Amino acid sequence: MDHIFQGKIAVITGASSGIGLAATERLLDQGARVLAMSRKLGPLAELLERYPQQLVWHPGDVTQASDLASLAEQAAHIGPVSFVVPNAGIAELADGLDSSAFDRQWAVNGAGALNTLAALRPHLAGKASVVFIGTFLAQISFAGLAAYIASKAALIAHARTLAVELAPHGVRINCVSPGPTATPIWSTLGLSDEALGDVAQGVNKRLLGGQFLEPAAVADVILFQLGNGARGVIGQDWVVDSGYTLS
Secondary structure (H helix, E strand, O other): OOOOOOOOEEEEEOOOOHHHHHHHHHHHHOOOEEEEEEOOOOOHHHHHHHOOOOEEEEEOOOOOHHHHHHHHHHHHHHOOEEEEEEOOOOOOOOOOOOHHHHHHHHHHHOHHHHHHHHHHHHHEEEEEEEEEEOOHHHHOOOOOOHHHHHHHHHHHHHHHHHHHHHHHHOEEEEEEEEOOEOOHHHHHOOOOHHHHHHHHHHHHHHOOOOOOEOHHHHHHHHHHHHOHHHOOOOOOEEEEOOOHHHO
């Protein structure tokens, strides 16, 4: 157990599935108290049963200012907040020139993440760590996901400068950019089962591990960045992609 998490407050958005759920479980295992925000309770129900004294669920949508305000109010009540993972995200296939697709995805992936931190900023501990979630695709390309990639690449760039601005205030900011990970986001792309299977087969060929990452593999890197072991890491984007971008 990394005792740096013991008894401290962490806030995670998009906490009910995928990487957010895995990070929530990891933090609870490490003794943190987690304020988890998501639109639906989902598998968090099981974690609430296992960690009734550590986990607080806050229903909400990161694109809604009122939901972020109420999240901040709850954080103020239980805070101060030592760790923030603005993880909520969406992906959709769209024509690369469809600016409305960028607007929709930036609203969650970029503005939603930044507004989450802005809402929580008054309630941060004297020393706090923030990990934004990027994407390995910011280094390459994937047809149909231009708007998604752009929303994440813009967030990574924004976070790099934000890290410089907030470091003097005791806030350490980094990014983790997951590679192909077995999460529900793939099922939201609108592909048929056959098409999705073809994509998965092609992706697996480039993964040095031979298969999609488990969410826990990404969550472990997030926790390392949040923790004391990464105390000298500021403004960096760590790609966790099982070697996909090497080929």
